[in-house]
Amino acid sequence: MSELRRDPIGGRWVIVNTDEPTPPEGYEHDIPRSNKPLPCPFCYGNEMHTPPEIIALREPNTAPNSPGWHVRVVPNKFPALQIEGELERRGLGIYDMSNGIGAHEVIIETPYHDKDMTDLTVSEIASILHFYCQRSLDLERDKRFKYIMIFKNYGASAGASLEHPHTQLIALPMVPKSVREEIQGANNYYEYRERCIFCDILRQEMQEKERIIIENKSFIAFCPFVSRFPFEIWIMPMSHTSLFCQTPYEELPKMAEVLKAVLVKIRKIFGDTSYNFIIHTAPVNSDGTNIEGYHWHLEFLPKLTRVAGFEWGTGFYIVPTPPEIAAKYLRDASVTE
């Protein structure tokens, strides 16, 4: 089992692979990786190469772990954290640690290896989002889990180790430091003004308009005023909701519409570029932490630059394209492919 270790200075947690440590020759640094394992475990017909499926969107009368699926959720074969066991936190001199309890699942978005989410239809994307919600709701019933993180890495530069389109879900036994800080920042504002800071940001953006990319009646996509990366995009629900999994299912096609438009626009401008997206949502099973002032959203980060020592050292980012200008390029890019 892996270990969770807590930085005694800043409170950051890291997962350390103490079980099967990677030796130096295991790092393919500076070499573009060839990431086409044969057979691809996520491809149609190769269902036996993944752990048994958790849930899938299937044709009627098809059996689990066989063909006939459209979207498939499976446990990660090489999980960062393991689901079995009791959570044990302990000290080690001045250090804190815990065993590596958690869940690590993969949402296989399509049976087709060479498609990306960008190529899927709005209703196909809505089905994927539906599984994000459903798995979150199921996992939050496990009281050991305090945070459910959903993220997608597309392309080798964004850290994807398998080409076949997929999203990852990790359930953590603690709230990560930067999430805790985000919640704390939102709460401070909420207590002081009795308003959600994200709702206030939305209001200001909708008034100024210059950073908005696209919107429908339920969701909006915009380049945040304080982007950390060029062409960073936030997709946010118009109505104040703390937890992503509280989103009514009937709203998901509206979210899929905006997400699809963002994906197509990015491809229009940059071609087939790497990207990450992460759903920022409030903690679950919180021990009294107020999450009322938080407003979930999706952060979309095209991987256009390499993050250098400056950024690592300080959390101080240099953005070569102001969000106002990025938003204009994105607004102008057509959504029809």
Added chain:
Amino acid sequence: MSELRRDPIGGRWVIVNTDEPTPPEGYEHDIPRSNKPLPCPFCYGNEMHTPPEIIALREPNTAPNSPGWHVRVVPNKFPALQIEGELERRGLGIYDMSNGIGAHEVIIETPYHDKDMTDLTVSEIASILHFYCQRSLDLERDKRFKYIMIFKNYGASAGASLEHPHTQLIALPMVPKSVREEIQGANNYYEYRERCIFCDILRQEMQEKERIIIENKSFIAFCPFVSRFPFEIWIMPMSHTSLFCQTPYEELPKMAEVLKAVLVKIRKIFGDTSYNFIIHTAPVNSDGTNIEGYHWHLEFLPKLTRVAGFEWGTGFYIVPTPPEIAAKYLRDASVTE
């Protein structure tokens, strides 16, 4: 002039290039860059291609901005921040911003294009460290500056845009968020126990020994218990000092000895791999912030993995090689080339 913008939720500052925004075609995403401009402005004999030098280590009777130098400090030709002007902070609705005041300098480490710091002698490295100190001491006299950051990006994967060996120095008009948090974390411990947390870490590491790589009487290099990256290394002075620039000049060769050993060991294990290092030091000209509990150190980050959405989203890192094992590889690697 660029803009500094402050994230209203978490308090993070970013530098936005509003002057000369990079258009989409300016990003060489996913394409390894060819970074050999001809002529290289940092090469011997090309001194006219940089802004006028600030200071240099020179042969007797050689003129500034001419050959005859060993180490040369120049302003960055494309500075992230500009030195002229008054600092003006203002609000913009719920957002905070400031004009982009600061200093951005380059320490050209050697006249030779194809050498890396790894190839230099201990005394040559000591001369470079001497300039880090000297420039810090000079810049901190400017009361507008609150933080002086020294960092090196080596190799394209680490974000270096020029091949010729160089280090960068940025003086900032505010303390970056992650530095402020690190200081705060150290102060909390200091107030509670009346001891420096970094000194306690050193004591624990020297007792356990398993994460130590190399040490001399003044400096120690070890893999931190809560590494965020595989083969992450901290170089720390044995004696409690808050500011890097307070290091007595006669100690710098001792630091150079440990840094050189780390560089050679990393090359022994990984070949010519990309890396970043950042000097973590306390803020300068602080308005009453207590920096007594802080202990400066250098964080060395070999660039072996690509940081994925998971890490960006949460500040929650997955480390494939435990620091205990990384330290063993590093101890075992010979320091003779």
